[in-house]
Amino acid sequence: GAGVSQSPSNKVTEKGKDVELRCDPISGHTALYWYRQSLGQGLEFLIYFQGNSAPDKSGLPSDRFSAERTGGSVSTLTIQRTQQEDSAVYLCASSLDSWLGNTIYFGEGSWLTVV
Amino acid sequence: GESVGLHLPTLSVQEGDNSIINCAYSNSASDYFIWYKQESGKGPQFIIDIRSNMDKRQGQRVTVLLNKTVKHLSLQIAATQPGDSAVYFCAEKRPGGGNKLTFGTGTQLKVEL
Numbered sequence: 731g732a733g734v735s736q737s738p739s740n741k742v743t744e745k746g747k748d749v750e751l752r753c754d755p756i757s758g759h760t761a762l763y764w765y766r767q768s769l770g771q772g773l774e775f776l777i778y779f780q781g782n783s784a785p786d787k788s789g790l791p792s793d794r795f796s797a798e799r800t801g802g803s804v805s806t807l808t809i810q811r812t813q814q815e816d817s818a819v820y821l822c823a824s825s826l827d828s829w830l831g832n833t834i835y836f837g838e839g840s841w842l843t844v845v
Numbered sequence: 846g847e848s849v850g851l852h853l854p855t856l857s858v859q860e861g862d863n864s865i866i867n868c869a870y871s872n873s874a875s876d877y878f879i880w881y882k883q884e885s886g887k888g889p890q891f892i893i894d895i896r897s898n899m900d901k902r903q904g905q906r907v908t909v910l911l912n913k914t915v916k917h918l919s920l921q922i923a924a925t926q927p928g929d930s931a932v933y934f935c936a937e938k939r940p941g942g943g944n945k946l947t948f949g950t951g952t953q954l955k956v957e958l
Contacts, residue, residue: 734888761944772934773889773948786945821888825944834879834946836888 732756734837736822742843743812751807751840755824762805763823763834764797773821779805780827812844857955864922866952868935873916875937879946880909880920884931892920892933922954930956 735754743749755762764776775789779799790796794812799805809816819839825832858864870878876897881889895902895909895918902909908921918935932953936946 763945765948772950773936773946775945775947778945780944823888827944832944833891833894834944835891836881838886838888 734822734824734835736820736837736840738840739838740841740843742845745814745844746811748808748810749812749842751809751820751822751842753805753807753822753824753837755803755805755822756835758826759824759835760802760827761825761832761834762799763825764805764807765821765823765836767819767821767839769818776807776820809842812842814844817842817844854950855953855955857957858925860925860927860956860958862925864920864925864929864954866920866922866933866954868918868920868949870916870918870935870937870949872937872939872947873913875939877938878909878911878918879936879938880907880918881934881936881948882929882931883934883951889934925954925956927956927958930954 734756737752741749760781762779765773766776767773777790777797778786794810797807819841821836821839823834823836825834879894880892882892883889893904893907893909895911900911906923910919922929932951934948934951936948
C-alpha cells in the first residue's frame with residue numbers, strides 16, 4: 731500500500747481480555763517497529779523486526795506483550811490479559827532497512843482503551 | 846537514564862513569524878536525529894533529519910541545527926502557518942540500536958492568527 735496501515739483504528743476492550751493489533755508495512759520495507767504512545771506523552775519503543783533477524787524485544791513492558799511478523803511483512807502485536815495501564819495509541823512504523831538514514835514512516839495508530 | 850528531551854512543552858507563535866523548537870539529548874554517541882510532526886489523532890510525520898557529521902540541514906521552510914558540543918538540536922520553521930500547529934518530536938538513533946528511535950516528550954506548537 732501507499733503507507734503503513736494499521737487495524738483496528740480504535741479498540742475498546744474489557745480488562746483481562748486479549749487484543750491483537752495488526753500492522754501492514756509499506757511494501758518492500760524490511761524493518762518494522764512498534765511504539766506505544768500514552769496520552770500527551772512521547773513514543774515508547776516496544777519491539778523492532780529487521781528482515782530474518784531475531785527481533786529486538788527490549789522495549790516490551792511485560793510478558794503479556796508479544797509480537798510476530800509473518801513472511802517478513804504483516805505484523806501482529808498481541809496484548810494478553812489487558813490492564814487499564816495498557817490504554818494507549820499503538821503505532822507501527824516501517825523503513826527500507828535498518829541502515830542509518832532510512833526514513834521511518836509511521837501509521838495512524840491503533841487507539842486501545844481498556845475499561 | 847539517558848533521554849531525549851525538549852526544553853519547552855508549549856510554544857505559541859503568531860502566523861508568519863519564525864518558530865524555533867529546541868531539543869536536548871544526552872547520549873553523545875547518537876549519530877542521527879530526526880524531527881517528526883504529529884497532528885491530533887494522527888501518526889508522526891517525518892519532517893527532516895540530520896546526521897551527526899553535519900551541523901545544519903535545510904528543507905522547505907524548515908531548518909535543523911545540531912550542536913554536538915552542547916548536545917542540542919533545534920527545528921526552525923520559517924513563516925509559520927496555521928497548518929504547522931502540531932506536536933513536534935525530536936528523536937535520536939544510537940549506535941548499536943539498529944534503526945530504533947528514542948523520542949523526546951514533544952513540544953506543542955500553537956499558531957495564532
